[in-house]
Amino acid sequence: MSKDYKDNMPISRQKFIEELRRYEKGSVSRRHFLGVTGLGFATAVMAGAVPGLRPSKAYAGNLGDKVVLATWPNYHDEANFEAFTKATGVNVQVNVFGSNEEMLAKLQAGGSGWDVFVPTNYTITTYVGENLIEPLDLKQIPNYEASAFDPRFAEPGTVNGKVYAVPKDWGTTGYVVNTKHTKGKKLTTWKEFWDITKTDFSGRTMVHDYQLTTIGNALKYFGYSFNSVDPKELADAEKLLLEVKPHLFAINSDYQPSLRSGDAWMSMCWTGDGKQLNSDMPEMEYVIGKEGGEIWSDFYAMPKGAPHSAAGYALINFLLDPAVNAKEVLAHGYPVGDSRTNALLPKELLEDPILYPAKELLDTLEFGAAATLTDPNRAELLARFKSA
Numbered sequence: 001m002s003k004d005y006k007d008n009m010p011i012s013r014q015k016f017i018e019e020l021r022r023y024e025k026g027s028v029s030r031r032h033f034l035g036v037t038g039l040g041f042a043t044a045v046m047a048g049a050v051p052g053l054r055p056s057k058a059y060a061g062n063l064g065d066k067v068v069l070a071t072w073p074n075y076h077d078e079a080n081f082e083a084f085t086k087a088t089g090v091n092v093q094v095n096v097f098g099s100n101e102e103m104l105a106k107l108q109a110g111g112s113g114w115d116v117f118v119p120t121n122y123t124i125t126t127y128v129g130e131n132l133i134e135p136l137d138l139k140q141i142p143n144y145e146a147s148a149f150d151p152r153f154a155e156p157g158t159v160n161g162k163v164y165a166v167p168k169d170w171g172t173t174g175y176v177v178n179t180k181h182t183k184g185k186k187l188t189t190w191k192e193f194w195d196i197t198k199t200d201f202s203g204r205t206m207v208h209d210y211q212l213t214t215i216g217n218a219l220k221y222f223g224y225s226f227n228s229v230d231p232k233e234l235a236d237a238e239k240l241l242l243e244v245k246p247h248l249f250a251i252n253s254d255y256q257p258s259l260r261s262g263d264a265w266m267s268m269c270w271t272g273d274g275k276q277l278n279s280d281m282p283e284m285e286y287v288i289g290k291e292g293g294e295i296w297s298d299f300y301a302m303p304k305g306a307p308h309s310a311a312g313y314a315l316i317n318f319l320l321d322p323a324v325n326a327k328e329v330l331a332h333g334y335p336v337g338d339s340r341t342n343a344l345l346p347k348e349l350l351e352d353p354i355l356y357p358a359k360e361l362l363d364t365l366e367f368g369a370a371a372t373l374t375d376p377n378r379a380e381l382l383a384r385f386k387s388a
Contacts, residue, residue, distance in 0.1 A: 062310060063088055063089070063090050063308070063310050063311040063314055064090065064308050064310070064311050065089060065090060065091060066090060066091050066093060066308060066311070067090050067091070067092055067093070067115045067116065067308050067311035067312055067314070067315050068093045068095065068113050068114050068115050068116070068307075068308070069092055069093070069094050069095070069114070069115070069116045069117070069118075069315065070095045070096075070097060070103060070106070070112070070114045070116070070117035070118065071094060071095070071096060071097070071117070071118040072096065072097065072098075072118060072253075072270075072298075073096050073098070073253060073254040073256070073273075074254075074256060074272065074273055074276060074332065075118070075272070075332055075334075076094070076328060076331070076332060077327050077328050077330070077331035077332065078331075079327065079331075080318075080319065080324055080327055080328060080331075081094075083324075084314075084315060084318050084319075087318070088311075088314060088318075090308075090311045090314065090315070092315065095114070096254070098208065098209045098210055098252070098253030098254060099208070099209060099210035099211070099212070099253060100119060100120050100122075100123045100210075100212065100373060101210070101211060101373065101379070103117060103119060103123075104123065104126065104127075104132075104373065107127070107132045107303055108130070108132070112303060113307060114303050114306065115302065115303075115306040115307065115308045115309060115311060115312035115315070116300055116301070116302055116306070116312045116315055116316060117300075117301055117302075117303060118168060118298050118299065118300060118301075119133075119165060119298070119299055119301055120296050120297070120298050120299075120368060121153075121156035121157075121296055121297045121298070121299070121367055121368065122156070122296075122367060122368035122369055122370050122372070122373065123368075123370070123373050124156055124157060124159060124164055124165055124299065124301070125159055125370050126370055126373050126374060127164070127301070128159045128160070128164055131304065132303060132304055133164050133165075133301055133302070133303060133304065134164070134301075134302045134303065134304055134306070134309075135162040135163065135164055136163050136164060136165070136166065136301075136302065137313070138163060140313035140317065141166060141313060141316055141317045141320065142317060143317045143318075143320040143321045143322075144166045144316075144317075144320050145340065148338050148339045148340045149167050149337045149338055149339075150337035150339075152170075152297070152337070153167050153169075153170040153297035153337035154166075154167045154297075154337060156297065156299070156367075157299050157301075164301060165299035165300060165301035166299060166300050166301075166316065166320065167297060167298075167299055167300075167336070167337055167338070168297075168298045168299055168300055168319075168336075169272075169297070169298055169328075169329070169332075169334040169335060169336045169337075170295070170296060170297040170298070170334070170335055170336070170337055171270055171271030171272060171295075171296060171298075171334045171335065171355075172270075172271050172288055172293065172294065172295050172296070172357060172362075172365060173213050173216075173217070173268065173269070173270055173271075173293055173294040173295075173296065174268075174269055174271075174274065174286055174287050174288040174289065174293060175187075175190075175193050175217075175266060175267060175268050175269050175286075175287050175289070176259065176266065176267055176269040176273065176274050176277055176278075176284050176285065176286050176287070177193075177265065177266040177284070177285055177287060178259070178262075178265040178266065178281075178283055178284055179283050179284075179285050180283050181200070181201070181204070181265045182196075182200075183200070187285075187287055188287060188289070188290050189289050189290050189291055190217050190220040190221055190289035190291050190293065191221055191289075191291070193205075193217070193266070193287075193289065194218070194221050194240060194244060196266070197244050197247050197248070197266070198243065198244060198247050201247075201265055201266055202247040203247060203248075203249055204249050204263075204264055204265040204266060205244075205247065205248055205249055205264065205265070205266045205267065206248065206249050206250050206251070206252055206255045206258060206259075206264050206266070206267035206268065207248060207251055207267070207268050208251070208252075208253045208255075208268045209251050209252055209253045209386075210253055211372070211378050211379060211381070211382040212294070212368055212372055212373075212378075213268055213294060214241070214251075214268065214382065214385075215234070215237055215241070215378055215381060215382060216293065216294060216368075216372075217268060217289070217293060218237040218238075218240050218241050219233060219234075219236075219237045220289055220291045220292055220293055221237075221240055221291075222236050222237070222240075223291060224236070224237070225366065226292060226293055226294055226365075226366045226368075227366055227368060227369040227371070227372050229371055229372065229375045229377060229378065231377060234377055234378065234381055237381070238381050238384065238385065241381075241385045242384075242385065242388055245385060245388050249263065249264045250264070251385075251386060255267040255268075255269070255273070256273055256276070256277065259277060259284065260277070260280075260281070269286060270334075271286075271333065271334050271335070271354060271355060272332045272333040272334035273333075274286030274333070274354050275333030275334075275352070275354045275355060276332070276333050278354060279333070286354045288357050288361045288365070290361070290364070291364065292364035292365055292366065293364070293365055293366070294365060294366060294367070294368060295362065295365035295366065295367055296367060296368060297337070297367075300316045300319070300320075302316075320338075322338065322340040322341045322343075322344055323344065325338060325341040326341050326344040326345055329341065329345060329349070330345070330349075333354070333355065334355070335355045335356060
């Protein structure tokens with residue numbers, strides 16, 4: 001058996017995931033990873049067989065040399081961006097944001113320079129109402145096949161019969177806790193999250209720099225709706241947040257570095273971050289509070305006046321290719337509502353309780369409400385909390 005043939009033989013799904021983790025941690029080179037997984041060989045074969053994957057100077061010239069993506073932390077596979085650049089000649093510039101309010105304010109100010117951004121389900125009607133977002137030309141996104149997507153995670157992208165956004169992925173908002181420091185106690189509720197922050201975890205807890213989740217999960221302490229805009233209920237949440245503020249390590253939506261270094265022991269957390277941390281540090285446990293909280297879906301959308309719209313469409317279409325999207329899931333750890341992509345994923349990932357929580361936990365969760373995005377009381381509450 002020749003060495004080339006042996007190197008190109010398929011590997012198991014489990015072996016693929018192990019090699020992917022080794023590559024992400026820097027334990028092996030990119031060349032080793034591509035070789036042992038067969039991706040290097042497959043990419044070469046596909047580039048020759050599939051016109052859309054072959055670099056083309058004429059094609060790249062039509063797209064320009066840059067596309068700007070506004071997105072969330074730890075949310076993509078960098079290797080997919082490299083593959084997109086290799087196929088098209090278009091470099092992907094990534095701008096990272098920690099809240100939908102930041103994204104909205106940037107677009108309202110004008111001149112964002114973005115070509116594609118990643119809004120959450122409850123924000124899309126606001127973008128449409130303020131004329132900040134373009135209806136999508138689905139002819140330029142042939143990889144989007146509406147029938148393949150779970151309607152729960154796709155329908156918010158359609159407003160007044162027009163598709164303004166196509167689904168990226170979905171997830172939950174819980175918290176991640178380093179169980180080495182819990183003295184054997186298993187945390188299961190938001191009440192425990194806030195209470196332990198004021199005691200054993202004082203100076204070690206992080207919360208999002210994002211009113212929807214930080215205020216929403218403070219509301220859950222009292223059994224209120226995650227989306228409440230009731231003044232009395234918000235006052236209760238504010239009192240709790242101000243009590244907790246001196247005990248926080250930080251207010252930051254990019255919390256992985258502090259958790260990995262051991263400076264922080266617990267943080268509000270989204271599904272994918274919980275999965276990434278747990279995979280690398282098994283002592284990191286992802287918790288969905290029994291009282292409820294948030295379930296969400298994120299989308300790809302294009303703002304009005306995108307300077308590189310052709311490249312934006314090309315990027316969205318590339319990322320929605322099921323094979324590319326499967327690599328995204330393996331890298332970021334968020335579930336997708338695309339049945340074509342799920343068919344390519346390992347069984348153990350599709351059964352992972354971090355990505356797919358038990359029904360009794362999911363049933364308590366709420367999708368964000370449009371009213372929370374622009375509610376002045378919630379915005380002012382977060383400002384007072386941060387400045388306290």
